[in-house]
Amino acid sequence: xxxxxxxxxxxxxxxxxxxxxxxxxxxxxxxxxxxxxxxxxxxxxxxxxxxxxxxxxxxxxxxxxxxxxxxxxxxxxxxxx
Numbered sequence: 001x002x003x004x005x006x007x008x009x010x011x012x013x014x015x016x017x018x019x020x021x022x023x024x025x026x027x028x029x030x031x032x033x034x035x036x037x038x039x040x041x042x043x044x045x046x047x048x049x050x051x052x053x054x055x056x057x058x059x060x061x062x063x064x065x066x067x068x069x070x071x072x073x074x075x076x077x078x079x080x081x
Contacts, residue, residue, distance in 0.1 A: 018068070030062045
């Protein structure tokens with residue numbers, strides 16, 4: 001079946017707007033930091049709360065990087081980190 005061709009910007013794939021090497025390096029850093037967070041030892045409620053806060057910050061920064069790296073009309077450009 002042939003693909004529909006239309007000018008709708010919502011159907012276009014996102015494009016990388018930073019050099020590929022920079023994106024790879026920063027994504028690798030985000031993965032490393034995420035693994036470090038996953039491996040935090042948690043023995044008390046306070047440690048759990050601190051780990052969750054760290055994870056939430058990591059998620060916000062990771063989302064911000066994703067938005068910064070790509071052009072896509074459907075991605076929000078104004079998030080608070």
